[in-house]
């Protein structure tokens with residue numbers, strides 16, 4: 001029976017503390033030196049239509065470095081009198097703007113409540129930056145985010161040719177700091193994990209609620225509204241990425257987001273949806289029969305994907321290469337399809353990346369890093385070799401099988417026509433067993449059959 005997602009919301013975690021941000025900044029800055037100027041920009045606002053903006057979401061690096069989530073912000077790190085200064089430029093207090101668009105912390109609020117030493121109004125940024133650039137030796141900025149900053153930095157580098165010749169000042173190089181930030185973001189702190197756990201919990205309950213509400217004739221968008229409504233109800237900022245809600249043959253389209261078809265009880269619905277909390281994403285996929293009971297054919301495919309997923313989760317252990325879950329999942333999927341006679345190649349043939357038949361039915365990877373970005377940052381193969389998993393890394397595990405009967409490129413077996421199954425959980429690597437952040441989301445056939453349609 002459905003135990004009522006509304007009755008049992010998880011407790012919200014404590015916000016990430018100022019001290020933690022400062023510790024993070026120190027760890028980041030310890031990799032730099034006198035003469036380094038580091039610029040972290042927020043993303044610009046994007047227009048949706050006349051006078052209407054898309055809901056604002058800052059750059060993940062800005063969120064990671066200081067937690068400032070409002071637009072028009074820039075964070076500078078530079079040396080002053082032998083010490084690092086963290087200087088945040090923000091939208092100033094402005095009563096008229098605040099009447100229309102909402103309250104602003106302003107410069108005073110930034111200084112008081114955010115982990116920075118200095119704060120200034122955003123309209124003073126350019127003058128200030130130009131001054132700093134006179135003395136900076138190396139500028140660290142990710143270009144392409146704030147084009148005005150890019151052009152000022154470029155000008156400073158060009159100008160220094162003349163000035164440097166006379167005075168020996170001005171920047172001589174531009175580097176991208178985002179790789180160093182990415183290395184840090186890849187390993188989550190306890191506090192970050194608590195935010196992620198909350199996003200995962202709310203998302204798990206949203207999927208359970210959608211299962212309970214499933215019934216013959218319901219439309220994909222109606223189920224979408226239940227899921228996304230619950231994300232908001234749970235106090236998250238909403239979806240972390242557009243929800244994929246596909247029934248019947250739509251379940252075989254990996255990034256289907258039209259979500260406008262009616263659902264029939266004998267069809268499988270595949271939902272890939274996750275909430276964002278304090279900037280952190282959850283990413284869950286579940287697949288279930290709208291009518292609440294798996295057909296024999298649906299059950300056969302589901303069991304293979306579930307077995308592959310559970311084995312892949314078990315491979316998320318310290319010291320394993322990041323791609324081991326994928327290898328394990330592929331092997332299990334291929335074995336299953338050979339058992340069912342869907343693949344007639346040998347196991348080794350089936351797994352061949354170029355000529356193997358597994359790729360006809362499983363054409364994506366088994367996971368990705370998860371964090372402030374749903375496809376989170378962090379190099380998978382530093383120095384060309386697969387990264388080894390460490391405690392604190394979070395990754396998704398999401399094998400699937402897709403039998404699109406509409407596809408002209410394959411001969412889809414009639415028995416499995418338009419079955420699309422993906423099962424995705426969010427997994428924290430620990431010193432011990434893998435910690436599945438989305439474990440409360442129903443996944444076994446028995447649990448799913450119990451809950452679907454029970455609302």
Ligand SMILES: [Mn+2]
Nearest residue numbers: 283396398424
């Ligand atoms: Mn995913």
